[in-house]
Amino acid sequence: MFKKDISPGSKSKVKSSVQRAIRTQLVQTYPLLAPHIDEIIPKKEQLDAMKIPERVTLYLIGPTPLFYQHMTDALLPHLKLVHRFPTCFPSIRIDRGAIRFVLSGATLMAPGLTSTGGRLPSGNSEEKGGYGELGGKGEEGKLYWKGDEDDDEREDGKEGWYGGRELEKGEPVVVCAEGKREACAVGLLSMGTKECKEKGKGPVVEEGHYLGDGLWRLVTE
C-alpha cells in the first residue's frame, strides 16, 4: 500500500469527541492495548491526523506516528507502535526466506507461514494474552515480555508464543519473522489463519505496511 515515498501532508487536530471514539475503537479492536491506552493516547494530549495518499489517514501525537486507517477500515498500528508494544497485537510469523519478499512489498503468501520457520495461531481459543516474537508464556502460563534494547538473552531462551484463537479473514495482524525480535509488517488478513493452514497456498496479507516502505520513511516532524 505504501510502496512509493509519501510526502508529508498537513496535520489537523482531531476533535476531542473523535479522539475519545478512536480510543474506544482501539481497545475494542486490540483488547490487549487496554492497559496501555493512556500511555499511547494520553487524555490530555492532542491527537493529530494527517491525510496521506490512497485515502489513508495517519494518526499521530506530536511527531510520533501511532495508527493509520484506510477509509473506514480497521485502525492499524504503525510499525513503530508495534515495536513499542509488541505483545498487544495478534501476530503470525513468516520464515526467514520470506522476509526479503515482504520487505520489498510483495504479497505475503501462505507457504511462508506454513513452513517450519513460520507460525500461525494454535487455534486454542482458551489461550489469551500476548502473542508475538517477544512475548511468550512462562511458568503457569504467565505472560512475559522482554524488550530491553541491549538485553541479549531472551528469557529462558523461549521463542515467541503464537497461541490463541484462529484469526478471521479481514482481521488486522502483525507479521513477525523467524530469527527476528521486531515485527516487519502489518496488514489485514485476506485469508483466515485456519484456511491458511488447510490450503497452504494463496495470498494471506496484501497491501500491508512494512519496514522501509513509504509510511515507515514518512517524515512526521
Added chain:
Amino acid sequence: MADVEAPLEPQSRHVVYCGVCSLPPEYCEFGGTVKKCQDWLQKNHSNMYERLWSEDALAAATSTLSLDAQKRAEKDAHKKALKAEAAEAKQAATIKSSKVIIKRVERNKRKFVTTVTGLENFGLENKKVAKDLGKKFATGASVTKVASGGEEIVVQGDVSEEIEEFFLEKFPVIPEDNIELVEDKKKKGSGAGG
C-alpha cells in the same frame, strides 16, 4: 466525577533503529547499505553488533535456509548493494556538478528580493529551506515555480550574503565552491519587457 491520576509508569519499549537505513538493525541485512549499517552499529551499539553480526549469529541465521535459497538471497543482496552504490555515486556526481545560485534581484528602485535555486540537487527541500530562511531573517520567504520548470525560493530583501553564510553553516552537503552569488540588475528606462 473526579479523575484520579495514578502516576503512570511507561511500559513502552524503546527500540533502536539503524542510523543509516532506519530499520531495526536486525533487518539491515536486507537493505543495500549493509557495510555502512554494520559500521554504524559497531560504533553506536556494540552489544547489538555482537549479537547480530558475530560468526555464531550469522551461522545460526542462515542454517535454516536451504542451500538454494541461501544462494538466491546472497545474489539478491549483492544486487541491492550494487544498486545502492551506483545510486550513491550518482548522487555524489550530481552534487559535484550542481550549483546553488543566490541571486539579488532589483524589483523597484532600491527594493530587492533574493532568489535561491538549485537546492534540490543537494537533496534539500525548497519548502523547508524557505521556512527556515523566513524564520532566520524574519522576512517573507516563499517557493514559486519558474518558467523553466523548476522552483525557486524568493526571499524579501537583499540578504544574499547572509543566505550564503547560513547555507555554509547549516548545510555542509553544499560545498562552498558550489554556491554562486549573482546580481540581476534591471536596465533603467527600458519600457517593454522588464
